C-alpha cells in the first residue's frame with residue numbers, strides 16, 4: 001500500500017502534481033520533493049518566517065501547512081516573484097537599499113512585503129514593522145529592510 | 158518618512174573612485190530571487206538523511222547504549238556511536254562530537270542514524286536505548302566554582318598564565334591575570350571608589366539558518382563536506398583531526414551561509430555524518446533543528462564580573478581592578494581573554510589588575526559571538542563609569558573623553574595601541590544632534606556607552622584572472638556572510654580603475670584557493686583587502702609589462718590610471734585596459750594576478766551608542782525610542798554594508814540587554830529552546846537605527862580599513878542599562894533586564 005498521497009496544486013501559476021506523505025509539511029514538499037529551495041527553514045515551528053509563501057492570497061508559514069493541504073490551492077513562492085520582465089520592484093529595492101546581509105531571511109521578507117504592498121500600497125513605517133513582525137532577521141536590525149519596503153511602495157505608486 | 162537630520166552619516170577622511178560608493182552587491186540578485194544555494198539547499202544523488210540522538214540530561218554517566226531496534230527499523234541504513242571512532246583516543250574534541258562515557262549537557266550527541274528520509278531517522282533515534290546514571294550538574298560559574306561542586310572533566314586542572322597546573326580536580330580551566338602599575342597606590346590616589354557586581358545570562362547568536370552538513374566519504378578515501386560555515390579551512394582541519402585522517406583528504410565546499418556571528422566555526426555533527434557516510438557508502442546530510450541549535454551548538458557565555466574603579470575629584474581614573482568568570486560550557490575555552498582585553502581598553506588607566514577565569518559548566522561548549530567577551534565586560538565598566546560621572550557631576554561623555562585611550566596607551570595585556578579612533582568616536586557622539594535633543598516625556602531616559610574590539614587579521618589568498626573583455630574574475634576563500642564579496646571586488650576595482658561591476662567574485666572550495674582563515678574577528682575586509690590590493694597590483698604590473706613588450710618600450714615609462722595604460726614619455730602610446738585585455742592571448746598569454754599572505758595590524762575598533770528608552774512603570778517593559786550607533790571603521794569600503802553591520806550588531810546588543818537568555822530548569826536543561834520562547838528582537842520592537850561612520854584610517858592597510866563586524870554589539874548593553882537608570886533611577890546589574898526584573902524593583 002502506498003504511503004503517499006497524490007496532490008495537485010498550482011505553484012507560481014503552473015499546475016504541479018506531487019506525491020507526499022501525510023506528515024510532510026508544504027515547506028518540506030517544496031524543498032525536498034520539488035527541489036524549490038528558495039523558501040528556507042529557520043525553525044520549522046512557525047516562529048521565523050523564513051519559509052513564508054503566499055497561499056490563496058494569504059501569507060503563511062509553509063512549515064505549518066501540510067503538503068496535502070495544498071491540494072487545489074494557489075501557492076506563490078519566492079521563485080515566482082521575479083518575472084521574465086525582470087525583478088519585482090521590491091526585489092530591486094532590497095538590492096538598492098542593501099536590505100540583506102546573509103540573505104537567508106530575504107525570500108520570506110520579500111514574499112511577506114509583496115503581500116503587504118498589494119493590500120496596502122502606502123503603509124506607514126509602523127504598519128510595515130507590524131506586518132513584518134512574523135519574519136525574523138538577525139543580521140540587519142530591520143532598518144534597511146523597512147526602508148526598502150517604503151522605497152518599493154514609493155516606486156510602485 | 159521625514160527626518161530633519163541625516164540618519165546615516167559617513168565622516169569621511171579620504172575619497173576614492175570605487176571605494177566608499179554603494180554598488181549593488183554581486184551576489185544580490187541570487188539572494189532576492191531564491192536562487193542562491195545555502196548549505197541545506199544542497200542535494201547529492203543517493204543522499205541519506207541523518208539525525209542525532211542527544212542527551213536528555215545535563216550531566217550523566219552513560220551505562221549502556223543499545224542500538225539494535227534502531228538498526229532494524231525499515232529505511233535505516235546505519236547507526237554510529239563513539240565506538241565508531243575506532244581506536245582513535247578520547248579527546249575533548251571527539252567527546253564533544255559524540256560522548257562516550259559521560260554526557261556533559263542536555264543536547265550532548267550520543268549517536269547518529271542515517272536513513273532514507275529524516276522522519277525515519279527521527280523515529281530511529283527514539284528507538285535507541287541508553288541507560289544513564291544521572292549526576293548533579295552546575296549551570297552557572299557560581300555553582301561550578303563552589304567547593305565540592307560536581308566535577309565535569311576528571312582530568313581538568315586550572316592552568317595559569319605560565320602554564321602551571323593546579324593539583325586538584327576543578328571546573329576552572331584557566332586563570333589569566335593582567336597587571337599594570339600599582340593597584341593599591343592607584344586606589345590610594347582616588348577620591349572616589351566604586352565597586353559593583355554584574356551577572357549576565359547565556360545567550361545565543363540566533364542566526365536564522367540552522368547548522369547543516371552534507372558529507373561524502375568517497376571510495377577513494379577522500380572526504381567531501383558541503384556546508385554553511387564561517388571557516389571552511391578551519392572545518393577542514395578540525396574534521397580531519399577528529400576523524401584521524403590527513404587534512405589533504407578533506408575538501409570543504411562552502412555553500413551560502415545564513416548567518417553565524419561567530420558560532421559557525423565548529424565541526425558540530427559533520428564527523429557523525431562522515432562516519433555514517435563511510436558505513437553506508439552514501440552522502441549523508443544532517444541539518445540541526447532550531448532546538449538542537451539552542452541546546453547543542455555554541456552559545457556565548459553567561460558571566461559574573463566584579464569591577465572596582467578609583468577616580469579623582471577632577472575625573473581622572475587612577476585604578477581599575479576586575480574579577481571575571483565566564484562560562485566555557487562543557488569544555489574549556491570561554492572568551493574570558495577577550496573580556497579581559499576589552500574591559501578597560503577605552504580608558505587610559507595607569508594601575509590595573511584583572512583576574513579572569515574560564516569555567517566549565519553543564520551547558521554546550523560556548524563559542525564566539527560578535528566581539529566575544531567584550532559585551533559582558535562593557536556592561537560592567539560602562540555602567541560604573543556612568544555612575545562615576547553622575548557622582549562627580551560630570552557630563553558622561555566628557556568624563557570618557559578625559560580618560561580616553563589614544564595611540565600609545567597600553568592595553569591591559571601590555572600591547573600599546575596604534576592609531577585608534579576612541580576619541581574621535583566620543584567626539585562624534587558629543588556633536589551629534591541626538592545627544593542634545595531633550596527627552597520628550599516622563600519615564601524616559603537616555604544612556605550612552607562605548608566599547609572596544611581588537612579586530613582580527615590572518616591568512617587570505619586571492620587570484621585575479623583577466624577576461625578578454627576587460628572584466629576580472631576574483632577567486633577567494635572567505636565565506637561571505639554579509640557582503641564581503643562586494644567589498645573585496647570594490648578594492649580590486651579601485652586598484653585597476655574599473656567599475657565594481659567589472660569584477661566577478663567567487664568564493665570557492667578548499668581545493669581551489671590558498672589557505673584563508675575564517676570569516677571571524679572582523680578580519681575579512683582587512684586581510685582580503687591587503688591581499689586583493691597586492692593581487693590587483695600584480696595584475697597591473699603584468700599589464701604594464703605586456704604593453705611595454707607590445708610597444709617595444711620600457712615598462713618603467715608606463716602607467717595605468719582610470720583603466721588606461723599610457724606612456725609618460727610618448728603621448729601616442731595609450732591603450733585601454735579593455736583593448737589590451739582582448740589581445741592577451743596573442744601577445745604572450747593570459748594574465749593571472751595572485752597574492753597570499755598572513756596579514757597583521759587590524760587596528761582595533763571603538764564604537765559608541767546613544768539610546769533613548771521609555772520604561773513602563775507598571776509592567777517594567779522597556780521600549781527603545783531612539784538609537785544612534787557610532788563606530789570607527791577606518792574606511793568604509795561599502796558604507797551601506799558597514800551601516801548594516803552596525804545596525805545588526807546594535808540590535809543583537811539590545812536583544813541581549815532586554816530579552817535574551819538561556820532559561821534553565823532545575824535539572825540543568827534549557828527551558829526555552831525555540832524562537833517563540835527565546836525572544837529575539839522583531840521589527841516591531843525597534844525604531845530605525847541611525848548610524849555615524851567615523852573614519853580614522855588604519856595606517857597598516859592600503860585603504861585604511863579596520864574591522865567592522867563586531868564591536869557594535871558591545872555598547873548597547875550598558876547604554877540601555879544607563880538609559881533605564883535615567884528613566885527609573887535604578888541601576889540594573891543583571892542581564893537580561895526583563896520587564897519582570899525591572900518591575901520587581903520599581904514596585
Ligand code: FES
Pocket residue numbers: 040041042043044045046047048049050051052061062063064
Ligand atoms: S521555518 Fe517556518 S516559520 Fe520558521
Ligand code: FES
Pocket residue numbers: 099100101102103104105106136137138139140365415416
Ligand atoms: S539578512 Fe541574515 S537573517 Fe536577515
